Amino acid sequence: MNSYNEKVMDHFxxxxxxxxxxxxxxxxxxxxxxxxxxxxxxxxxxxxxxxADIKFQTFGCGAAIATSSMVTEMAKGKTLDEALVMxxxxxxxxxxxxxxxxxxxxxxxxDALHAAIKNxxxxxxxxxxxxxxxxxxxx
Amino acid sequence: xxxxxxxxxxxTPVHPEVIAAMLPHFHNSFGNPSSIHSFGRESRQAVxxxxxxxxxxxxxxxxxxxxxxxxxxxxxxAIQGVALAKKGQGRHIITSQIEHHAVLDACxxxxxxxxxxxxxxxxxxxxxQIADVLAAIRPDTILITIMHANNETGALxxxxxxxxxxxxxxxxxxxxxxxxxxxxxxxxxxxxxxxLSLSAHKFYGPKGIGVLYIRNGTKLKPLYHGGGQExxxxxxxxxxxxxxxxAKALELATxxxxxxxxxxxxxxxxxxxxxxxxxxxxxxxxxxERLPGNVNVSIRYVEGESLILSLDMQGxxxxxxxxxxxxxxxxxxxxxxxxxxxxxxxxxxxxxxxQDNTEEDVDYVLGILPPIVLRLRQMSPLYHKR
Numbered sequence: 001m002n003s004y005n006e007k008v009m010d011h012f013x014x015x016x017x018x019x020x021x022x023x024x025x026x027x028x029x030x031x032x033x034x035x036x037x038x039x040x041x042x043x044x045x046x047x048x049x050x051x052a053d054i055k056f057q058t059f060g061c062g063a064a065i066a067t068s069s070m071v072t073e074m075a076k077g078k079t080l081d082e083a084l085v086m087x088x089x090x091x092x093x094x095x096x097x098x099x100x101x102x103x104x105x106x107x108x109x110x111d112a113l114h115a116a117i118k119n120x121x122x123x124x125x126x127x128x129x130x131x132x133x134x135x136x137x138x139x
Numbered sequence: 140x141x142x143x144x145x146x147x148x149x150x151t152p153v154h155p156e157v158i159a160a161m162l163p164h165f166h167n168s169f170g171n172p173s174s175i176h177s178f179g180r181e182s183r184q185a186v187x188x189x190x191x192x193x194x195x196x197x198x199x200x201x202x203x204x205x206x207x208x209x210x211x212x213x214x215x216x217a218i219q220g221v222a223l224a225k226k227g228q229g230r231h232i233i234t235s236q237i238e239h240h241a242v243l244d245a246c247x248x249x250x251x252x253x254x255x256x257x258x259x260x261x262x263x264x265x266x267x268q269i270a271d272v273l274a275a276i277r278p279d280t281i282l283i284t285i286m287h288a289n290n291e292t293g294a295l296x297x298x299x300x301x302x303x304x305x306x307x308x309x310x311x312x313x314x315x316x317x318x319x320x321x322x323x324x325x326x327x328x329x330x331x332x333x334x335l336s337l338s339a340h341k342f343y344g345p346k347g348i349g350v351l352y353i354r355n356g357t358k359l360k361p362l363y364h365g366g367g368q369e370x371x372x373x374x375x376x377x378x379x380x381x382x383x384x385x386a387k388a389l390e391l392a393t394x395x396x397x398x399x400x401x402x403x404x405x406x407x408x409x410x411x412x413x414x415x416x417x418x419x420x421x422x423x424x425x426x427x428e429r430l431p432g433n434v435n436v437s438i439r440y441v442e443g444e445s446l447i448l449s450l451d452m453q454g455x456x457x458x459x460x461x462x463x464x465x466x467x468x469x470x471x472x473x474x475x476x477x478x479x480x481x482x483x484x485x486x487x488x489x490x491x492x493x494q495d496n497t498e499e500d501v502d503y504v505l506g507i508l509p510p511i512v513l514r515l516r517q518m519s520p521l522y523h524k525r
Contacts, residue, residue: 004448012448018518029520036442036462036470036485040520057520061444061461065518105462 004062007096011066016073019055026123028115030108037064037105039112041072045120049080056112063098063106067091071109080117086110142454143500147341147432147493148290148318149458153384154343160387161345164380172377173366182379189386196393197335197352198326205351205369206382210317211241213336213351214284216373217313218245220359221282221334222254225311229279233310235259235267235296236476237289242315243472246284259285264425265294265477272301282311287319287330291460291473291489292424293433295323302331311357317341317349321392322400322430333357339381343494344388348381403492404431406501410490411436413505417512423474423487432492435460437474437483440522441515446488449511455504460487482521 004012021042031038037060044053054076056068071091075083088110092098098107144152164185170178172186187201194201207213222232234246236258246256257275259267267285283305288295298314305312313334316325321342327335334357338349353359353372365374411434414420419439438446443459450457460471462485469475470484479487490504516522 009448012445013452015518020523033485033521034469034481036481038520057518057523059440059519059521060442062448064442065445 003099004066005096008062008066008098011069011095012062015056015065015069017055017069017076018057020057021053021055024055024116026116026118026120028112028117028119030112030115031060031064033059035105036060037108039064039068039108041068041109041112041116043075043113043116043120045080051075051078051080051083054113056109061102061106063102064108066095067098067107067109068112070095071113075113080120083113084117086113140454141503142456143496143503144456145490145492145496145500145504146456146458148293148430148489148491150340150346151343151493152495153340153345154388154391156391157344157384157387161380161384164383172379173368182377186377186379186382189382192386193350193389196389198328199352200355202370203327203353203355205353205372206377206385207349207351207373208347208378209340209349210239210315210336210338212373213338213349214239214241214313214315215245216351216359216362217334217336217353218242218282218284219249219362220372221311221313221357222249222252223360223362224358225281226254229277229281230254231277231280232256233259233272233275233280233283233285235261235285237261237265237267237291237294237473238284238286239290239315239317242284242286261294261476263478264428265289265292265423265473266425266428267296267301269297269300269304272304276304276308276310280308280310282313284313284315287314287316287325287335288323288430289424289473290318291471291487292435292477293318293430293491294424295319295428295430298330298332305333306331318430321389322432324393324396327352327354334359339385339388342388342392345381345384348378348385350385399494400431403494403496406496406498407432407434407492409498410434410492410501410504413501414488414490414508417509420512421483423477423479430491434490434492436488437479438486438488438512439483440486440519441512442485443470443487445515446486446511449515450504450508453507453511455507458489458491460489461485 024042025045029040042055046052054072058068168181170182172183320337333354335352340346423435443461474484
């Protein structure tokens with residue numbers, strides 16, 4: 001755990017876009033308490049299906065917080081389709097790498113983003129309510 | 140930046156007097172203790188004296204002291220050594236769910252070799268119950284191995300009572316006293332143990348040297364084969380510099396132990412009180428029957444590694460039972476055995492004080508921790524859902 005690079009530590013120390021959103025268009029949550037990481041992402045979507053605003057809340061280790069922060073930076077301003085192409089590996093690469101042990105367990109931020117987009121689209125289609133934020137991801 | 144070391148259960152700095160005692164043996168009295176010449180004889184004498192000293196402090200005799208490479212080797216020699224020696228009599232071993240991995244994994248290995256192991260539960264305060272030990276004894280039980288003090292919570296186990304029980308049932312009894320030795324008085328007859336493991340680096344000695352105390356008459360087979368050193372139970376050229384360091388460290392740690400430990404305990408109590416004053420923080424492990432330097436708390440809604448990193452950024456060294464720090468997906472097996480939820484175990488923090496800590500250290504930690512906890516809680520979805 002003590003081998004985080006400077007970029008990861010920067011995002012851990014100064015996480016971008018922390019917080020919740022009262023008027024979110026989509027909310028996604030992944031992770032579970034038994035492995036110690038829970039990430040929740042809120043998105044605000046504009047008329048062109050772009051992510052106009054994004055916030056995160058994370059319970060987890062340094063990697064969990066840093067990847068959450070990074071994914072919000074990467075996703076802001078992207079269209080939903082562009083955001084859906086990003087994966088967990090891309091987030092880790094943007095952080096210039098994570099310790100190997102963290103690649104599996106704490107690198108779920110893109111999944112949380114995808115869950116938020118799914119939640120937004122399901123609501124739009126009228127299938128679901130905002131309160132049905134995607135259920136915990138298991139691995 | 141101020142640096143505060145509160146991880147003495149992990150390891151301790153080597154005491155300057157220990158270094159001074161060891162130094163000449165690297166280059167002046169460097170002989171192989173098995174050599175007949177004067178160089179060898181000097182080393183042999185130093186090893187013999189160290190062995191006598193260690194034996195005296197533990198209430199043992201010199202021939203009952205076997206030097207090993209540390210706690211893990213001592214535990215393995217005890218557990219596997221007894222299993223090998225007594226497998227004709229029985230193949231059942233009793234241990235607890237809160238043992239160090241050196242014990243747990245040795246037992247798990249023996250399960251693959253045809254042995255049966257009972258892993259005793261603990262109560263909410265992290266202590267093995269004597270009634271459970273009694274209930275677990277079978278006609279084919281050959282070994283009971285229960286730690287003296289837990290490495291995570293510091294909780295003291297009922298070793299004397301288990302010792303009496305083991306004696307009554309003629310079962311070999313081992314205790315991993317790696318955390319206890321140097322912090323509380325340890326006497327092998329008082330505890331009634333047949334085997335006891337200890338490790339020098341936990342009490343201001345060097346790493347890589349430990350002891351397995353083996354009561355006269357205890358049946359044990361070696362795990363290695365080689366020269367005749369350590370009564371053939373642990374062959375290999377003696378780490379005589381380490382042995383000398385271990386003996387010196389043990390002597391220092393047990394001199395005026397009451398005074399030193401009372402000072403540590405007073406600081407610990409202040410630290411514990413300050414931590415428990417933070418909202419939704421709870422103590423893990425027995426409040427009184429624990430090592431004097433240990434505090435272990437669960438801080439709700441936050442995760443341990445984030446706490447460690449945040450404290451480390453401000454110079455404070457602590458540890459946690461979170462999964463991220465155990466290198467596995469599961470948090471501390473000790474805290475889970477005590478009935479803590481996964482969330483509570485992931486949010487655990489262990490702070491272990493030592494001889495060099497001061498009141499200023501405690502004040503510094505109590506000053507920086509609440510804002511760290513608040514910052515992480517504000518980031519946590521669990522805090523907002525509560």
